[in-house]
Amino acid sequence: MTGISIRRADFMMLLAYASDLATGHSRDFALRSCVLAMRIADLAGLSEGERRNAYHQSMLRYVGCNADTDLLSGLFGDEIALRQDLVGLDMGNRAELGRVFVQAFKRLYYDLEPTAQQQAIEAGLAQAAAVVRPVLTAHCEVAQRIGERLGLSEEIRRNLGQIYERFDGKGLPRGLRGDVVLPAVRLITLAQDMIALSDAAGAEAMADVIAARADGPYEADLARLVSANAVGLMEGIGATVDRETILRLEPDPPVTLDEAASDEAFLAIADMIDMRMPFTRGHSRAVAELAEGAGRQSGLPETDVRALRWSALVHDIGELVVPVSTWMRNGPLSVRERDAAHLHAYYGERALASFGGEGEPMGALVLRHHERLDGSGYHRKVNGADLSPAARILAAAEMFETAREERPHRKALSVDAAAAHLRTAVREGCICPDAAEAVLTVAGQPSRRAPRPLAGLSPREIEVLRLIAAGLTAKETARRLDISPKTTDHHIQSIYGKIGVTTRAAAALYAVERGLVRAGETPT
Numbered sequence: 001m002t003g004i005s006i007r008r009a010d011f012m013m014l015l016a017y018a019s020d021l022a023t024g025h026s027r028d029f030a031l032r033s034c035v036l037a038m039r040i041a042d043l044a045g046l047s048e049g050e051r052r053n054a055y056h057q058s059m060l061r062y063v064g065c066n067a068d069t070d071l072l073s074g075l076f077g078d079e080i081a082l083r084q085d086l087v088g089l090d091m092g093n094r095a096e097l098g099r100v101f102v103q104a105f106k107r108l109y110y111d112l113e114p115t116a117q118q119q120a121i122e123a124g125l126a127q128a129a130a131v132v133r134p135v136l137t138a139h140c141e142v143a144q145r146i147g148e149r150l151g152l153s154e155e156i157r158r159n160l161g162q163i164y165e166r167f168d169g170k171g172l173p174r175g176l177r178g179d180v181v182l183p184a185v186r187l188i189t190l191a192q193d194m195i196a197l198s199d200a201a202g203a204e205a206m207a208d209v210i211a212a213r214a215d216g217p218y219e220a221d222l223a224r225l226v227s228a229n230a231v232g233l234m235e236g237i238g239a240t241v242d243r244e245t246i247l248r249l250e251p252d253p254p255v256t257l258d259e260a261a262s263d264e265a266f267l268a269i270a271d272m273i274d275m276r277m278p279f280t281r282g283h284s285r286a287v288a289e290l291a292e293g294a295g296r297q298s299g300l301p302e303t304d305v306r307a308l309r310w311s312a313l314v315h316d317i318g319e320l321v322v323p324v325s326t327w328m329r330n331g332p333l334s335v336r337e338r339d340a341a342h343l344h345a346y347y348g349e350r351a352l353a354s355f356g357g358e359g360e361p362m363g364a365l366v367l368r369h370h371e372r373l374d375g376s377g378y379h380r381k382v383n384g385a386d387l388s389p390a391a392r393i394l395a396a397a398e399m400f401e402t403a404r405e406e407r408p409h410r411k412a413l414s415v416d417a418a419a420a421h422l423r424t425a426v427r428e429g430c431i432c433p434d435a436a437e438a439v440l441t442v443a444g445q446p447s448r449r450a451p452r453p454l455a456g457l458s459p460r461e462i463e464v465l466r467l468i469a470a471g472l473t474a475k476e477t478a479r480r481l482d483i484s485p486k487t488t489d490h491h492i493q494s495i496y497g498k499i500g501v502t503t504r505a506a507a508a509l510y511a512v513e514r515g516l517v518r519a520g521e522t523p524t
């Protein structure tokens with residue numbers, strides 16, 4: 001038992017962040033809609049059960065939105081730009097919808113002659129319904145599946161099966177009508193349109209649009225109620241929402257996940273990230289398996305191994321900010337596209353910045369997963385001094401696994417060829433040799449040399465070394481680790497012997513060199 005206990009809402013916030021990126025919504029769009037929906041629930045006097053459904057629907061409405069994105073992007077091009085154009089739109093208005101589709105096709109076929117462009121637009125419009133309808137059905141099914149893996153009740157998951165349905169029956173894919181469209185679906189559709197319309201034109205203009213649409217997509221009474229109170233409802237719902245606000249809003253009792261359930265939640269997020277494109281499916285799971293095994297092989301403490309595994313599962317969450325049409329293109333990226341792609345590590349770190357206690361060390365690893373020992377990586381171009389053993393392992397695992405997978409511009413490498421690729425990166429000074437050998441051993445490759453798991457230090461000795469390197473005395477270290485001073489002294493002497501030093505200062509230097517401690521940081 002590790003005593004891990006993580007609020008399920010933390011995972012929902014991560015998923016909300018991921019789907020905001022993938023849909024081109026504004027920052028914290030889903031979280032802002034959660035705050036607004038809870039205010040509307042208070043105003044309308046909704047029951048606790050209805051509040052609970054709406055709370056989950058607000059953050060998880062779009063978690064299935066990565067399903068079949070390659071199909072959407074194949075027809076419309078930049079799917080994030082398309083989704084941005086659809087935000088706040090009355091989807092039941094065929095003329096408006098058609099205008100947005102034409103705009104997307106013009107963006108895609110910008111370089112065609114006028115006649116050819118017109119033909120391409122007409123061909124695209126003719127296919128649109130046949131592509132869009134099954135994609136939206138997939139969004140609903142995938143959202144429900146992810147909800148199940150988070151352990152959500154059937155009642156909450158039912159709402160995720162109706163995310164695009166509308167009160168007037170003009171929604172998709174089933175055209176459900178009236179009360180068959182569940183209350184939480186109606187409330188969150190309304191709340192999210194309010195956020196989008198308010199962002200675009202202010203709360204008063206938003207109130208006018210909502211009132212004008214009262215007999216359309218929304219339940220009329222609810223639409224009139226929020227329209228009459230729009231300015232007050234929107235007050236203080238700024239650009240961002242902090243974690244504590246969302247945690248406080250969770251209807252009682254708050255749900256927490258233990259280590260096994262948390263692992264399953266991270267796996268669900270990994271699959272959500274990777275399902276956007278056929279060639280990335282299973283990527284994050286595979287990187288996590290390699291990194292976890294290599295971390296253990298290298299003798300990292302179990303807490304570090306767990307952080308490494310979970311970081312690997314979400315390492316590419318920031319990739320969702322880049323449209324699939326960019327990743328799928330068989331050709332070079334423009335400078336702007338490359339800059340945006342490089343920033344995915346930053347977006348990944350930001351996603352984890354508010355993920356409770358586990359988030360900070362995970363964010364630090366995600367931020368560095370494309371950095372290289374010689375400073376040739378991205379996006380901060382740090383060098384080995386900034387890369388902990390875990391960061392080095394994640395980089396090696398990611399490089400090896402990516403080489404094993406097909407990409408639009410190249411075939412997948414065989415295991416042997418991918419191993420050679422990684423070892424070349426080691427020779428060039430990019431990838432840590434110890435990390436590479438540990439990853440390759442886990443991948444079943446014969447090791448070229450015995451791995452050097454931190455001079456043979458045991459996980460407990462690494463913990464002791466980190467604490468004394470951070471300035472704790474032997475007594476304090478013993479207290480922190482809940483072991484006797486005699487055992488602590490024994491560990492210290494063993495560490496000194498293994499790394500070939502006789503003083504605490506030299507041991508601390510060794511720890512710093514290996515990235516086991518950082519300035520101003522006391523290991524927990």
Ligand SMILES: [Fe+2]
Pocket residue numbers: 315316344369370
């Ligand atoms: Fe990446």
